[in-house]
Amino acid sequence: MFSAVDYYAGDPILGLMEKYKADQNPKKVNLGVGVYYDNDGILPVLECVKKAEAQIANPVKARPYLPMEGLAGHRLACQELLFGKGAKVLEENRVATIATIGGSGALKVGAEFINQWFPQSKCYVSDPTWGNHIAIFENADVEVGKYPYYDAQTGGVKFDEMIAFFNTLNKDDVLLLHPCCHNPTGVDLTQAQWDIVLNLVQEKGLVPFMDIAYQGFGEDMEADVYAIRKAVDMGLPLFVSNSFSKNLSLYGERVGGLSVVCPTEDEATRVFGQLKFGVRRIYSSPPSHGGHVVDIVMNDDALNAEWVEEVYAMRDRIQQMREQLRAVLESKVEGRDFSYLTTQKGMFSFTGLTPEQVAKLQSDYAIYLVGNGRMCVAGLNTNNIEYVANAMADVLK
Ligand code: KET
Numbered sequence: 001m002f003s004a005v006d007y008y009a010g011d012p013i014l015g016l017m018e019k020y021k022a023d024q025n026p027k028k029v030n031l032g033v034g035v036y037y038d039n040d041g042i043l044p045v046l047e048c049v050k051k052a053e054a055q056i057a058n059p060v061k062a063r064p065y066l067p068m069e070g071l072a073g074h075r076l077a078c079q080e081l082l083f084g085k086g087a088k089v090l091e092e093n094r095v096a097t098i099a100t101i102g103g104s105g106a107l108k109v110g111a112e113f114i115n116q117w118f119p120q121s122k123c124y125v126s127d128p129t130w131g132n133h134i135a136i137f138e139n140a141d142v143e144v145g146k147y148p149y150y151d152a153q154t155g156g157v158k159f160d161e162m163i164a165f166f167n168t169l170n171k172d173d174v175l176l177l178h179p180c181c182h183n184p185t186g187v188d189l190t191q192a193q194w195d196i197v198l199n200l201v202q203e204k205g206l207v208p209f210m211d212i213a214y215q216g217f218g219e220d221m222e223a224d225v226y227a228i229r230k231a232v233d234m235g236l237p238l239f240v241s242n243s244f245s246k247n248l249s250l251y252g253e254r255v256g257g258l259s260v261v262c263p264t265e266d267e268a269t270r271v272f273g274q275l276k277f278g279v280r281r282i283y284s285s286p287p288s289h290g291g292h293v294v295d296i297v298m299n300d301d302a303l304n305a306e307w308v309e310e311v312y313a314m315r316d317r318i319q320q321m322r323e324q325l326r327a328v329l330e331s332k333v334e335g336r337d338f339s340y341l342t343t344q345k346g347m348f349s350f351t352g353l354t355p356e357q358v359a360k361l362q363s364d365y366a367i368y369l370v371g372n373g374r375m376c377v378a379g380l381n382t383n384n385i386e387y388v389a390n391a392m393a394d395v396l397k
Helices: 014-022 047-057 071-082 102-117 133-140 159-167 193-205 223-233 263-284 289-299 302-330 355-367 385-396
Strands: 093-101 123-127 142-147 172-178 208-210 239-244 255-261 348-350 374-376
Touching: 047 289, 047 302, 071 093, 071 223, 071 239, 071 255, 071 289, 093 102, 093 263, 102 133, 102 208, 102 239, 102 255, 102 263, 123 133, 133 142, 142 159, 159 193, 193 208, 193 223, 208 223, 223 239, 255 263, 255 289, 289 302, 302 385, 355 385
Parallel strands: 123 142, 123 172, 172 208, 208 239
Antiparallel strands: 093 255, 239 255, 348 374
16 A cells, blocks of 8 residues: 655754664764764753753643643743843734744744745745755745855855845745854854845845744854844844754754744734644644743743853853864864864854765764764764864865
8 A cells, every 4th residue: 555655765964863873883973963962972951951840840730732822931932032032023012923843843834824825935045054944845835946155165155146146036035044053054144244135135025034043052142143133123024933952952842933023013913823823733732841941941030041151151162172173183184274163153064075075984983974064063072073083084085
């Protein structure tokens, strides 16, 4: 009966995790999936999360169905983090926010909404982007195109080409943008470049869809949302999908949010209703545990402050690993520029390694990078960095 069902080739990122797990080499290093490990190679449980979980567990609480939009405190947490506590746009009730099953769920619900209400719109993603962006939008029957972004020659952004391309788009076309810590390149726009992009978005009537999965890992909590707040200040309609997977180290809980900034309160009410309806059709309502953790940590001043410090500690350790890897590689490999390691932002570095070199790292050294040369720098630590640098030097020979 199922012999006509296609084999699944596996996901280029999540499939790597499966391979890594099965690898018996004691020296194996996981630099594939975007997950932060501490200097002992362990997935941390944040202190603020432990405290929140203690509150949830004692006494153990009943688990009713959540509303379709998720917990009010979870939604408020998304809004205040993205738009700022007391932001005018929040006071004016112009933001429709639902709690979602991670950033992935937010993208899915947003993509379905766009397909239903803006069926003519195409969605344009950066070249390259997180592979699942394309998959999620196409799976929602939204046509996906690519805009020029990463310049392999300079390691920067093809800014002029990108702007020229945006100029060819139609009103209501959607631009999938990464406000910080671009995945997979780690190459972000400057604030001056954001201003130019957003002015053009306004002029052409394009619709920004900002996907932020790494808030706090780039510059800081505020600077990382510069583009989001600027778009709001300019009065642009805006979609924002956000994830707490990385910055709360809550990967398996899959907590995130989808916010749609609308011109008026009435429109926000309509959009909010349709987002709820969208959720009902896909998974009815979100699970509750992760939402409670978000609610408790984010809405308690002391826990929130503790959380920010813990995120900055993760950010700083990644930065140290960037600097150390750059120094070791510069001492081992002549005639190659490794400055990208310290200029790129967030969890990822786009190494420029070819698929063959990435394959050799995996087969000869049990070091796992994504096939496009993306390295999750957060998988490096003081125990494995020399091993990784030697292996990279070898495959670059
Ligand atoms: N957006 C971006 C840009 C992103 O990198 C991820 C996850 C998500 C959304 C998904 O968020 P979540 O809350 O986990 O549903 N990226 C990492 C994990 C993955 O591929 O699933 C990664 O790129 O390795």
